[in-house]
Amino acid sequence: MLLAVLVLVSVVFSLIAPGFATVGSLDNILVVAVPVALLAMGESLAIYSGGIDLSVGAMLGLGGMSGGAIMSGLYHGQTGTDIGLMLLGLGVALAVGLVGGLFNGFVIGKLKLEPLIVTLGTLGIFGGAADLISGGEPLSSFPPSSFELGNGSLVGFLPILVAIGIVVLFLFLFVERMTTLGRHIFALGANRDALVRAGVTPNGVILWVYALAGVAAAFAGFLKASQFQTATPIAGQNTLLLGVAAVVIGGAPLTGGEGTVLGAGLGAILISVLENGFVELGLQSYWQVVAVGALVIVAVYVSQVQQRRKTFGYRHRVRAGTVPAGLMLDEGGSEEHAT
Amino acid sequence: MSQATQAVGSTVTGTGLTKYYGAVAALDNVNFEFGPGLNAIVGDNGAGKSTLLKILSGVVRPDSGSIAVNGKEVDLKTARDARAVGIESLYQDLALAPTMSICDNIFLGRELTKSYFGVKILDRRAMMAVARNALAEIRIKMPDPATAVRTLSGGQRQAVAVARALHFGARILLLDEPTAALGPRETAAFFDTLRSAVRQDGTVVMVGHNLPQVLQMANRIIVMRAGHVVAKFLPEETSVEKLTGFMVGSAS
Ligand SMILES: Nc1ncnc2c1ncn2[C@@H]1O[C@H](COP(=O)(O)OP(=O)(O)OP(=O)(O)O)[C@@H](O)[C@H]1O
Numbered sequence: 001m002l003l004a005v006l007v008l009v010s011v012v013f014s015l016i017a018p019g020f021a022t023v024g025s026l027d028n029i030l031v032v033a034v035p036v037a038l039l040a041m042g043e044s045l046a047i048y049s050g051g052i053d054l055s056v057g058a059m060l061g062l063g064g065m066s067g068g069a070i071m072s073g074l075y076h077g078q079t080g081t082d083i084g085l086m087l088l089g090l091g092v093a094l095a096v097g098l099v100g101g102l103f104n105g106f107v108i109g110k111l112k113l114e115p116l117i118v119t120l121g122t123l124g125i126f127g128g129a130a131d132l133i134s135g136g137e138p139l140s141s142f143p144p145s146s147f148e149l150g151n152g153s154l155v156g157f158l159p160i161l162v163a164i165g166i167v168v169l170f171l172f173l174f175v176e177r178m179t180t181l182g183r184h185i186f187a188l189g190a191n192r193d194a195l196v197r198a199g200v201t202p203n204g205v206i207l208w209v210y211a212l213a214g215v216a217a218a219f220a221g222f223l224k225a226s227q228f229q230t231a232t233p234i235a236g237q238n239t240l241l242l243g244v245a246a247v248v249i250g251g252a253p254l255t256g257g258e259g260t261v262l263g264a265g266l267g268a269i270l271i272s273v274l275e276n277g278f279v280e281l282g283l284q285s286y287w288q289v290v291a292v293g294a295l296v297i298v299a300v301y302v303s304q305v306q307q308r309r310k311t312f313g314y315r316h317r318v319r320a321g322t323v324p325a326g327l328m329l330d331e332g333g334s335e336e337h338a339t
Numbered sequence: 340m341s342q343a344t345q346a347v348g349s350t351v352t353g354t355g356l357t358k359y360y361g362a363v364a365a366l367d368n369v370n371f372e373f374g375p376g377l378n379a380i381v382g383d384n385g386a387g388k389s390t391l392l393k394i395l396s397g398v399v400r401p402d403s404g405s406i407a408v409n410g411k412e413v414d415l416k417t418a419r420d421a422r423a424v425g426i427e428s429l430y431q432d433l434a435l436a437p438t439m440s441i442c443d444n445i446f447l448g449r450e451l452t453k454s455y456f457g458v459k460i461l462d463r464r465a466m467m468a469v470a471r472n473a474l475a476e477i478r479i480k481m482p483d484p485a486t487a488v489r490t491l492s493g494g495q496r497q498a499v500a501v502a503r504a505l506h507f508g509a510r511i512l513l514l515d516e517p518t519a520a521l522g523p524r525e526t527a528a529f530f531d532t533l534r535s536a537v538r539q540d541g542t543v544v545m546v547g548h549n550l551p552q553v554l555q556m557a558n559r560i561i562v563m564r565a566g567h568v569v570a571k572f573l574p575e576e577t578s579v580e581k582l583t584g585f586m587v588g589s590a591s
């Protein structure tokens with residue numbers, strides 16, 4: 001379904017905007033999609049678990065700034081050791097993402113606070129910390145290997161960023177489908193009691209979820225800084241919207257308990273297609289944000305309709321009394337939907 | 340792993356169990372002994388029946404008192420502890436994850452895994468095979484175990500929960516109003532399942548509201564009122580009228 005929308009939008013753009021359907025354009029679409037996709041995959045886990053992480057955009061900025069600060073602080077034009085320096089910057093960025101994410105997870109799990117409020121708070125904390133690193137100024141003069149990371153290609157045509165995106169996608173898919181952690185994340189979102197009564201402590205699961213979300217966001221920030229050879233505290237502006245949008249467009253309901261990171265990845269690509277298409281049409285790029293916002297609302301509506309259909313009782317409202325009340329997702333739906 | 344061990348004749352005894360919620364005594368110095376067969380708990384709303392089952396299943400800690408299984412004192416801090424001594428429960432609200440599959444629900448918290456180079460990966464094929472068997476054992480018509488639980492009817496959901504409990508070798512099965520959400524046909528099928536569990540020397544502790552049904556099936560009945568056990572009966576010694584009298588407090 002999402003794939004069909006993606007193809008349709010792409011076909012429309014290539015018909016009306018001649019520059020859209022070129023190989024260069026395709027590469028560009030995927031490269032632009034990667035940071036959003038990383039953010040969205042981390043966000044996916046939070047949403048599957050019945051929570052949400054509003055701090056991922058701010059963490060993207062902080063990840064870029066902390067890795068960038070290390071690189072620009074230690075790089076003075078030397079050539080020999082610069083891969084090590086790039087990896088050091090990357091390591092610091094990921095560590096910052098891990099610490100920030102663990103903090104979110106600890107507060108949410110241990111202190112039993114709403115993820116929405118906790119991560120709204122850390123949105124401010126991470127955003128402020130990113131500003132503090134340089135007094136709000138952008139950082140640059142990174143080692144050449146970081147330029148290579150952000151702009152180079154493997155075997156001539158596959159951008160390194162896209163390769164990284166694919167690897168991370170598989171890692172997240174692995175967690176989602178092949179591990180007990182994945183099962184427990186979905187169960188936490190579907191019915192926390194079911195998980196507790198099955199003898200699993202939710203706090204461990206929550207720590208994992210927000211830690212992975214933090215690391216993925218910081219990684220996205222480091223990649224963006226490498227790509228543009230500049231780290232700025234505001235790099236995460238709008239990316240929270242784009243990340244959550246990708247997850248929702250990818251079909252995961254905010255009520256938790258289901259979804260797939262494949263959907264989030266496709267959602268990120270669709271968002272990137274829109275941006276590219278609008279640029280090729282000569283529209284101002286602000287239109288992309290408007291379009292994505294509208295798309296989120298459409299996606300939430302579609303996902304709600306699907307929820308109703310998937311639940312027992314949709315076609316059997318007459319016998320709805322046989323379904324425990326708490327398990328009916330849509331009490332207000334009207335009779336004429338039934339077939 | 341405690342795979343389908345059908346031990347014979349388990350007993351569970353509670354001594355002086357007390358549990359307060361604020362000033363409310365949900366249980367006040369409750370004593371009981373449940374043995375093989377069907378042990379029924381009846382009582383008015385708020386009598387403390389669910390609280391008693393929650394204590395036995397390890398999700399609620401009593402303020403004081405002790406529990407013994409087959410004469411050995413046990414300390415049930417979590418649902419896992421209870422399972423380790425063979426106590427499985429079916430909750431009033433079933434505790435299923437509706438968006439997940441039947442198979443995922445059956446194995447939640449004890450997923451089967453295979454290890455590759457030290458990395459544990461879900462063994463889906465094994466879990467599906469076991470789930471199919473577990474569902475076949477209880478003889479209720481069910482779709483494939485890969486189906487999401489939310490697409491199931493109330494009776495089928497019940498069956499998933501029962502299959503989960505029985506398959507994992509429940510020696511003592513706790514049921515809190517298991518037929519509350521079921522239609523008449525599903526209720527009948529459920530009691531069939533229950534009878535076969537009891538016949539295999541299982542110990543079942545059931546909270547029930549349907550007194551004629553309880554009288555017909557139970558081997559032992561205790562009546563609770565306002566946090567106390569007010570009477571204990573064998574089914575042949577009592578009647579619906581007598582039970583009702585104790586439940587509402589007009590008899591003593
Ligand atoms: N988590 C809780 N917090 C506060 N009070 C509680 C809690 N659980 C139970 N109670 C109180 O303890 C008492 C016993 O409740 P319990 O649920 O054990 O009754 P019950 O016999 O199962 O009733 P019902 O037939 O309605 O299911 C009630 O007064 C109830 O309000």
Ligand SMILES: [Mg+2]
Nearest residue numbers: 388389390431
């Ligand atoms: Mg109750």
